[in-house]
Amino acid sequence: MLILDFEGYFQMRMATDPDPTDELRGVSGYTFAFAGEPDLDHKVHLQPDEPGVWQRDFGPGGGPKVGVTVTSAQRNGQDAPELVGGKIAFVDAQILEHNGLLVRNDYFIINPFRVTLTSEKTVMLDRVDYLNPADPNMPENDATSPMLQRRQATTFTSNSEEVAQATGLPNAANVTLIQNRLDRKGSLETLLASTPKKNAVKRAELESRIFQLGIVEQWWNLTQGTPGNRPIDRRAAQLALQLSGWNVDMNGAIAANRLGADDRYPWNISFWMGGWDGDAMCGYVSGTWTIPLKG
Amino acid sequence: MKPEITTRADLIDALRTASELEHQLMVEYLFAVYSMRRYTWEGLDPVQLEWVRRWSSSITLIARQEMEHLGLALNLLSSIGGTPSFTRPNMPQRADYYGKAGIKLELTRGNLDTIKRFQRFEAPDRLTKKLRPEEPVSQSAARKWCHDKDKQTKSRTQLDSMMTQKADRSRAVAAKALTMGAPMLGFGWASVQELYEAIRSGFDYLASTMGERNLFVGKPSLQIFGGPGSPEQGSMDDLNQYEVDLIGVTGLASAQMAITMILEQGEGISVNASYLRWTHFCLFTGIRNDMEALKLGELAARPCVRNPMTVLYPDVEQSQVTPLTNPHTLQVSKIFNQSYELMLLMLLYLYSDNVKTQTEVNSFMDAAFFPLMTMFVRPLAEILTELPAFRNPRETSPDGMTNAGPGFELNGDVLLFPTLAATWDLFQERIDTIVVMYEELLRDGDPWIDLPNQRESGFERSRIWRRLEYMRSNMQRLASDWRARWLNIGITTQ
Numbered sequence: 001m002l003i004l005d006f007e008g009y010f011q012m013r014m015a016t017d018p019d020p021t022d023e024l025r026g027v028s029g030y031t032f033a034f035a036g037e038p039d040l041d042h043k044v045h046l047q048p049d050e051p052g053v054w055q056r057d058f059g060p061g062g063g064p065k066v067g068v069t070v071t072s073a074q075r076n077g078q079d080a081p082e083l084v085g086g087k088i089a090f091v092d093a094q095i096l097e098h099n100g101l102l103v104r105n106d107y108f109i110i111n112p113f114r115v116t117l118t119s120e121k122t123v124m125l126d127r128v129d130y131l132n133p134a135d136p137n138m139p140e141n142d143a144t145s146p147m148l149q150r151r152q153a154t155t156f157t158s159n160s161e162e163v164a165q166a167t168g169l170p171n172a173a174n175v176t177l178i179q180n181r182l183d184r185k186g187s188l189e190t191l192l193a194s195t196p197k198k199n200a201v202k203r204a205e206l207e208s209r210i211f212q213l214g215i216v217e218q219w220w221n222l223t224q225g226t227p228g229n230r231p232i233d234r235r236a237a238q239l240a241l242q243l244s245g246w247n248v249d250m251n252g253a254i255a256a257n258r259l260g261a262d263d264r265y266p267w268n269i270s271f272w273m274g275g276w277d278g279d280a281m282c283g284y285v286s287g288t289w290t291i292p293l294k295g
Numbered sequence: 296m297k298p299e300i301t302t303r304a305d306l307i308d309a310l311r312t313a314s315e316l317e318h319q320l321m322v323e324y325l326f327a328v329y330s331m332r333r334y335t336w337e338g339l340d341p342v343q344l345e346w347v348r349r350w351s352s353s354i355t356l357i358a359r360q361e362m363e364h365l366g367l368a369l370n371l372l373s374s375i376g377g378t379p380s381f382t383r384p385n386m387p388q389r390a391d392y393y394g395k396a397g398i399k400l401e402l403t404r405g406n407l408d409t410i411k412r413f414q415r416f417e418a419p420d421r422l423t424k425k426l427r428p429e430e431p432v433s434q435s436a437a438r439k440w441c442h443d444k445d446k447q448t449k450s451r452t453q454l455d456s457m458m459t460q461k462a463d464r465s466r467a468v469a470a471k472a473l474t475m476g477a478p479m480l481g482f483g484w485a486s487v488q489e490l491y492e493a494i495r496s497g498f499d500y501l502a503s504t505m506g507e508r509n510l511f512v513g514k515p516s517l518q519i520f521g522g523p524g525s526p527e528q529g530s531m532d533d534l535n536q537y538e539v540d541l542i543g544v545t546g547l548a549s550a551q552m553a554i555t556m557i558l559e560q561g562e563g564i565s566v567n568a569s570y571l572r573w574t575h576f577c578l579f580t581g582i583r584n585d586m587e588a589l590k591l592g593e594l595a596a597r598p599c600v601r602n603p604m605t606v607l608y609p610d611v612e613q614s615q616v617t618p619l620t621n622p623h624t625l626q627v628s629k630i631f632n633q634s635y636e637l638m639l640l641m642l643l644y645l646y647s648d649n650v651k652t653q654t655e656v657n658s659f660m661d662a663a664f665f666p667l668m669t670m671f672v673r674p675l676a677e678i679l680t681e682l683p684a685f686r687n688p689r690e691t692s693p694d695g696m697t698n699a700g701p702g703f704e705l706n707g708d709v710l711l712f713p714t715l716a717a718t719w720d721l722f723q724e725r726i727d728t729i730v731v732m733y734e735e736l737l738r739d740g741d742p743w744i745d746l747p748n749q750r751e752s753g754f755e756r757s758r759i760w761r762r763l764e765y766m767r768s769n770m771q772r773l774a775s776d777w778r779a780r781w782l783n784i785g786i787t788t789q
Contacts, residue, residue, distance in 0.1 A: 018669050028355040035345035099669045100661040104787045141772040148785030204345040220538045227569040
């Protein structure tokens with residue numbers, strides 16, 4: 001058995017509720033393609049060199065950098081250090097719910113789902129999973145409940161300490177999450193101050209991001225709390241929100257198999273996603289790919 | 296003279312007027328925002344587009360809060376035994392339709408003139424008293440109001456107390472008018488603010504004369520609300536997550552709170568100083584300011600005709616209608632109007648006393664109402680503002696406009712199906728009909744491929760065709776889901 005643990009930041013430049021899920025720039029949600037940036041592509045990118053990735057500047061405070069790698073590997077119970085550092089990709093994947101039409105209550109599915117492991121520019125493993133193996137090209141909107149369940153996350157955890165630990169937050173308390181957004185805002189303000197006036201496009205992007213980062217409480221909730229003491233806004237809350245329970249026995253075609261994997265059996269992959277940073281449009285993924293070996 | 300509210304029937308009438316008005320404002324704001332330019336190929340540079348995007352975000356926020364105000368007005372109505380309604384006149388209407396309030400019902404693109412009109416709709420009374428009909432608010436007075444340093448941070452109790460005192464004064468004036476034989480005909484209020492102050496006064500009066508218990512006879516379960524007191528508070532189903540604050544009305548205190556909130560969010564009456572910049576009036580004042588400074592008052596919006604309609608309704612100002620003549624645009628418009636009406640019907644069902652469990656209510660909201668708004672009504676409206684209004688590509692409206700837009704047309708009253716047993720199937724029929732309309736539209740080629748900027752490398756079809764196909768597929772999913780009684784939904788709870 002080959003066991004690959006992987007983790008790191010991914011990017012998904014997607015529109016957020018109540019924007020429609022095919023929105024290209026962002027209007028009514030809290031994620032946007034700002035001035036000078038390409039349209040939102042709605043795809044999950046685990047590697048920084050994938051087309052569609054757009055990594056923003058964060059100023060002196062820094063921010064997430066896209067890159068998901070193998071952090072530990074075992075082959076039949078023995079360490080396999082040569083595989084550590086290998087790059088995992090979810091090729092063209094999307095995290096979908098079609099605003100409630102496909103699945104409800106934000107129990108997103110991942111689709112399409114094809115996973116690769118690349119080491120030294122060589123694709124070592126590459127397998128796809130089909131929603132419906134009997135009809136690999138079936139549109140996702142035709143999926144039945146059991147088909148959807150195979151691809152869904154199962155559990156939401158707010159203020160997850162596991163997420164906080166993974167992303168380097170001191171803890172998952174609301175006050176920490178709010179402070180994180182305000183720190184990012186401060187960092188961008190520093191960056192803006194050093195951005196020349198002639199760089200109007202960059203300045204416009206930074207000004208919009210600074211405005212968004214200033215929203216850390218539900219200011220519209222006039223019936224709850226007092227100014228400065230209202231419920232936390234989703235922009236901050238999602239920094240420690242965890243969506244876990246993805247567990248897929250990958251059933252489809254194998255395009256690369258350089259590690260002696262047994263193609264007669266499913267390859268299981270399980271992972272969680274969380275720590276969503278709406279300013280970076282990045283989140284954290286952590287999981288395990290378990291692959292049976294021949295012989 | 297302002298009509299006084301002294302009976303339940305008066306209050307129900309005033310609340311129905313309020314909900315109709317909120318619905319109208321929402322539609323006008325949505326038309327304007329969906330007409331605003333989105334892409335660099337539309338003649339704006341990236342910085343200009345960023346400004347337009349910020350304005351669009353603000354206007355969609357305001358429109359969403361008008362939906363919230365509509366919801367609050369319906370909750371207020373339901374709480375005293377009234378029947379929620381989504382009936383509203385088609386556009387356009389004569390300027391005095393709402394009397395001295397000067398709210399002209401018409402659909403106009405999101406340019407500077409429209410923003411000035413919206414700014415006046417949301418203006419506090421103090422700034423509109425001496426204005427002629429349709430005259431814009433003084434921008435310097437508006438800026439002063441929105442940056443009033445004298446406003447101090449006040450507690451909710453202080454704000455409520457101020458509103459009550461204001462309502463008392465309003466009632467005294469109205470009572471005097473009544474003794475003088477003032478008629479109660481038509482829309483007797485000079486502004487939205489005055490209407491809500493009268494409603495608040497009416498609630499106070501009726502609660503004191505007939506007692507709260509006798510006034511609030513509606514079933515709380517028939518209202519739509521989130522946040523505290525809602526069964527879904529804090530969950531993924533809580534409605535209060537999208538910059539709205541929908542509260543349930545169960546007595547005088549919550550009724551007063553709902554009305555105070557509407558006035559705070561709109562005009563900024565007695566608002567806490569920290570909230571002032573978020574009020575609708577100040578948001579529109581800011582947009583007007585920026586549009587004038589950047590000289591983007593005309594460029595911000597696509598060249599959409601005024602009041603684009605698929606048919607001439609007998610009860611509108613027909614001379615101000617722009618009839619759509621492009622056959623494919625007409626087809627898209629009809630799908631839009633059907634989707635909009637279906638959404639209203641579903642919402643009406645949620646306010647009805649038909650047997651529903653909380654799970655059914657949530658499913659209905661998640662599976663039908665929200666996606667209808669975000670995945671169909673909005674994208675169809677956006678597409679319409681890109682499509683030609685006229686059959687002849689060289690034809691323009693008298694003011695030089697070429698593009699269509701969403702007419703938000705209603706074929707009469709929006710009424711719930713009378714038979715509960717058949718309701719489910721009747722909704723199914725409507726959804727299936729819309730699927731067929733999409734299929735017919737997309738069946739014969741791609742009539743939009745030669746419109747500007749519709750070709751993209753790697754795609755055979757136009758951008759518009761592909762977006763419509765995405766919607767067709769999603770509507771098909773909704774239809775099959777409905778048929779399966781929502782069984783194809785995977786995991787819904789943990």
